Amino acid sequence: xxxxxxxxxxxxxxxxxxxxxxxxxxxxxxxxxxxxxxxxxxxxxxxxxxxxxxxxxxxxxxxxxxxxxxxxxxxxxxxxxxxxxxxxxxxxxxxxxxxxxxxxxxxxxxxxxxxxxxxxxxxxxxxxxxxxxxxxxxxxxxxxxxxxxxxxxxxxxxxxxxxxxxxxxxxxxxxxxxxxxxxxxxxxxxxxxxxxxxxxxxxxxxxxxxxxxxxxxxxxxxxxxxxxxxxxxxxxxxxxxxxxxxxxxxxxxxxxxxxxxxxxxxxxxxxxxxxxxxxxxxxxxxxxxxxxxxxxxxxxxxxxxxxxxxxxxxxxxxxxxxxxxxxxxxxxxxxxxxxxxxxxxxxxxxxxxxxxxxx
Numbered sequence: 001x002x003x004x005x006x007x008x009x010x011x012x013x014x015x016x017x018x019x020x021x022x023x024x025x026x027x028x029x030x031x032x033x034x035x036x037x038x039x040x041x042x043x044x045x046x047x048x049x050x051x052x053x054x055x056x057x058x059x060x061x062x063x064x065x066x067x068x069x070x071x072x073x074x075x076x077x078x079x080x081x082x083x084x085x086x087x088x089x090x091x092x093x094x095x096x097x098x099x100x101x102x103x104x105x106x107x108x109x110x111x112x113x114x115x116x117x118x119x120x121x122x123x124x125x126x127x128x129x130x131x132x133x134x135x136x137x138x139x140x141x142x143x144x145x146x147x148x149x150x151x152x153x154x155x156x157x158x159x160x161x162x163x164x165x166x167x168x169x170x171x172x173x174x175x176x177x178x179x180x181x182x183x184x185x186x187x188x189x190x191x192x193x194x195x196x197x198x199x200x201x202x203x204x205x206x207x208x209x210x211x212x213x214x215x216x217x218x219x220x221x222x223x224x225x226x227x228x229x230x231x232x233x234x235x236x237x238x239x240x241x242x243x244x245x246x247x248x249x250x251x252x253x254x255x256x257x258x259x260x261x262x263x264x265x266x267x268x269x270x271x272x273x274x275x276x277x278x279x280x281x282x283x284x285x286x287x288x289x290x291x292x293x294x295x296x297x298x299x300x301x302x303x304x305x306x307x308x309x310x311x312x313x314x315x316x317x318x319x320x321x322x323x324x325x326x327x328x329x330x331x332x333x334x335x336x337x338x339x340x341x342x343x344x345x346x347x348x349x350x351x352x353x354x355x356x357x358x359x
Contacts, residue, residue, distance in 0.1 A: 009056025009200030019298035056200030057093025057169030064098035082116030102137035204229035220248035268295035
């Protein structure tokens with residue numbers, strides 16, 4: 001490999017409802033933002049002298065369903081990228097599939113093959129000798145994926161002594177804080193013998209094991225669960241991996257611990273959530289106006305809302321979100337701190353997944 005290749009993952013193309021509008025062509029504004037990030041990755045790849053872009057899975061968002069308002073713009077996007085001289089290769093992620101395991105028939109992203117994208121659902125992996133890359137699609141069993149990677153590495157070792165990079169879509173333990181370990185260990189992945197393992201699935205860029213294992217991260221922030229994660233794409237060279245931060249709006253949070261001097265910088269151009277503050281409706285509306293003046297692209301309040309009673313003039317409080325209710329419920333169960341953190345995180349993860357299906 002004498003030239004760089006690009007890697008982008010977890011675009012989750014979708015007809016988003018939160019903070020989204022529709023342009024004059026009928027295209028969802030946040031879908032457009034996500035597509036622009038992919039265009040940017042392809043453009044910067046060409047400028048760096050590369051010509052192959054790898055997609056790390058979860059091209060689409062809603063499992064088992066493809067909205068034409070999403071599919072048609074995305075097909076146009078990749079047709080244009082392929083016509084620009086960029087070779088695009090992709091693996092099926094779990095969100096792309098209507099089935100438990102990767103297969104062509106149930107892979108919604110298979111439609112991209114009609115416009116020139118090479119789609120990989122081969123569970124044993126597929127080798128691309130020009131870049132020294134092996135790609136493995138989603139496996140519902142991390143152990144089965146690990147075994148497939150081991151078998152492929154042994155096969156390649158018997159044929160050549162070249163270094164190889166592996167691109168997978170799988171949970172890697174230690175990437176996201178608060179997520180229980182139920183995936184692959186970075187140390188074990190590094191031990192398979194690939195030069196690098198680059199993994200989609202978790203929405204956070206992170207390097208591990210001296211950059212031998214890399215979580216690619218999502219191409220852009222998509223929900224509140226992405227707060228404080230790095231999103232973007234990679235250019236991979238023989239001797240290094242360069243991360244390019246997303247230019248899309250980020251999901252950010254303002255709370256009691258936020259430095260007031262940093263608020264303006266945090267808010268500008270992003271989707272903002274105020275959390276943990278007790279406020280009246282008037283104060284919440286004032287927050288909204290202030291943040292919009294600072295350039296916020298969207299605003300959400302999540303905390304305890306003070307409600308003034310018209311009959312008594314007294315003040316009561318009510319939770320303003322399901323997330324708050326879930327968190328308070330878990331706290332009330334008197335678990336030990338470690339259990340409380342784990343259970344709350346798991347419950348909120350389920351809630352986020354349910355909301356993703358309905359957005």
